[in-house]
Amino acid sequence: MPAFADLVLVGRVVKPHGRHGELSVEPFSDREDRFPALARAFVPAADGRAREVRIVRCFAHQRRFVLKLEGIDSIEAAEALRGAELRIAESELLALPAGSYYHHQLTGLRVEDEQGAPIGVVESVMETGAETRVLVLRGPAGEVLLPFAEAFVRSVDVARGLIVASRPEYVVAD
Secondary structure, three states: OOEHHHOEEEEEEEEEEOOOOEEEEEEOOOOOOHHHHOOEEEEEOOOOEEEEEEEEEEEEEOOEEEEEEOOOOOHHHHHOOOOOEEEEOHHHOOOOOOOOOOHHHHOOOEEEOOOOOEEEEEEEEEOOOOOOOEEEEEEOOEEEEEEOOOOOEEEEEOOOOEEEEOOOOOOOOO
16 A cells, blocks of 8 residues: 555545535545546555545535545544545546646746746645646745746756746845
8 A cells, every 4th residue: 555645635525424424525636527537545544554445426516526435334434534635646647738737746846047046945836716826935035926827937847856937026046
């Protein structure tokens, strides 16, 4: 069984739904077919490893998905999973078009300006509700918010762990 931290986050259990162990899940995927197509996922086990759960049924409900997991048959059993992250293996992700990236691929990448000076490291990717996502960086100048758009990001090299970007005007170079 893989380590839970090595899997890709796709959702979080918000609360029990109904009386028979169903779970209301907030999706962290922009693919509407992600959850209806899932046959299994992983939740954290007590030892930090992943525990596989089988998905018996899934339906959309108020911008979330309701999942029925095999062996979770009561409100109490569902309540024990409140707040749990649902993850899948990276091998189960579909390939994205060129220039598109999953959040986990960007998190941890170094960000440098065109001259090679460090701006920071990607801590997270913020969804703003707009078309452009925002990279949250931590660097010498503290927290930096960098729009993930062509006007700012010059190149992304996941294999080298590097993003080259225009330095935001409010971030002074060292």
